[in-house]
Amino acid sequence: MSSLRRQLLVALLGVLLLGSLAGAYATYRSALAEIGAVFDYDLRQLALSVRDLAIGVASELPAPDPDFDYIIQVWDRNGARLFYSRPHVDPPSRVQAGFATVETREGRWRVYGLLLQNQAIQVAHPLAVREALAARAAFGTLAPFLLMLPLLGMLVWWLTGRALRPLRRLAAAVTRRRADSLEPVELSGAPAEALPLVTALNGLLERLGTALRRQRDFTADAAHELRSPLTALSLQVQLLERAPDAAARTLALAELREGIARATHLVEQLLGLSRQGPDALPPRERLVLAELAAEVVADHASLAEARGIDLGMTAADTALRLDGEREGLRLLLANLIGNALRYTPQGGRVDVAVHAAGGGACIEVVDNGPGIPPHERERVFDRFYRRAGQEQPGSGLGLSIVRAVAERHGAQVRLLDAPGGGLLVQVVFAPGVNPAA
Structure with a gap:
């Protein structure tokens, strides 16, 4: 037997969870776009800064910190690489002006290239870093809800139980009734959603009461009507037993046959009437x-x-x-x-x-x-x-x-x-x- 309370709990928590996941995904996409815009801005600013430092002696550029996620490369006009900040990393090697997304053996990179008269500067940043930051932002949105999910479940369980309390009272009131109690169920206090059910139940009780009254009336009428022919049959049998001669016995027997025929006809009529009631x-x-x-x-x-x-x-x-x-x-x-x-x-x-x-x-x-x-x-x-x-x-x-x-x-x-x-x-x-x- 399915529980309405359990169905409501699963449905509401499911809707909340799906809504939170959709919100988290939207947050992820939005954060990824915003973080990407910020990092793209930083890429361009860093390339311009390197351009100012690289004019003249590019080899004097300081080596970046190992925790620095950016890769900086500088080439002269003959294609000789003047500076490379991460020798152990396989960076993008193609240089083109502006922004581009490049696929390498170590993943995808976001690249900004700056082509000067005597130099080419490339600044790259791994897209995995951006995606990780966006995922952390999305998880930060989803985490509070996940932590509150058990509390929300208990709250929904309590609220649905409180909302269904009138139905339990209604069921208890019907359960306490005697078998012969066919009065209509009280509509006051019943929630609007339960009114069709209560109205249908009252209609059923009314029809059942009518059927029982008809059955009682039919039984009483049948007993009353059968009493007379059965009494007559009993008297006719006594007359047959007391008949003094053959002629009197023949007459009494004929009357007995007529009485039996009348009683049989009455029983047949009663059976026909019972089969043809309006509820048949x-x-x-x-x-x-x-x-x-x-x-x-x-x-x-x-x-x-x-x-x-x-x-x-x-x-x-x-x-x-x-x-x-x-x-x-x-x-x-x-x-x-x-x-x-x-x-x-x-x-x-x-x-x-x-x-x-x-x-x-x-x-x-x-x-x-x-x-x-x-x-x-x-x-x-x-x-x-x-x-x-x-x-x-x-x-x-x-x-x-x-x-x-x-x-x-x-x-x-x-x-x-x-x-x-x-x-x-x-x-x-x-x-x-x-x-x-």
Whole structure:
């Protein structure tokens, strides 16, 4: 695990070190140029001084001190060397007027030549001396920082630790929380750089709290709804055990089968609702809505025939495509068609249509049953809600599942009056449903 404090320490000290090295190099180049200018001036002044001494008798020039870095040479007009200050050193031998840099076996030399009528004077100085002086100047600039580097490191370590102290307090506050404590983290006192993280954490806690509340509500509702059919099953088993004759046992057994079917349907609806919550992330694929609707209609054909209901599709736009979750949309269609068949009287009609609408797609299921009064159309989407006076068996979960699946696909569910009486259910998908090319 990388340490932010360590990263800051390395980064800041690295920047300081690089900056100091760059400053030292700039100092070296600047010092080298300045020292070179001074030495070049000295070379010329020394050559002029030797010229004044060399007029007449050059051989009387005094020998320089061994610590003297300059080399002085004097030639007469015939090329004979009259004076050489360092016989043991290999000096530049060419003489040209003015300044020049000459390479020899003993390194590079800076040379100044003075050509007179009867003499030639050359004064040379090793460039290594200049470079050494410039390097000492640069090191003098860098040395204080190098000596202070450990102190700067401790200072940066302390300052970064002080700056990160609010984050440690924030982490400690979150660590001390109980597992069921989902209140938002206090924003006051948090540094501005940490606000996005704290805001995101509060958003996560809010979503987690919502999910837990939904889970608790769902568990409580499921337990409440399962209690009744299980109690009924228990009573029906007792009636079966107490049946006095074969006819009574047959009747009790038939009621038991119906009770088991109702309990099974309720459990299936509960499982479907739990899978289609807004936080679910089922896989999606490219679907043809009309084909999927035709499959669900075919699945319910036998049930419609048994109840004497005319079930069919009135529109099927196969050019519509939708990126959706196949099983979820199948469950949506199954609940809509199943509800329509349940509440449509014998001899009635249920029509299913899939067509384009407003740049998107629309699924319509129309029946000629009793319909739903306008004041109850929002309530019927609540889980386990059933209208008063309804004789048809049901769990009160079908439309809740329909809305959950629709919300997963960004669609709206509308309950309207059918043109010929009954209920018209529309599931309208937002634009983005593209027809096939």
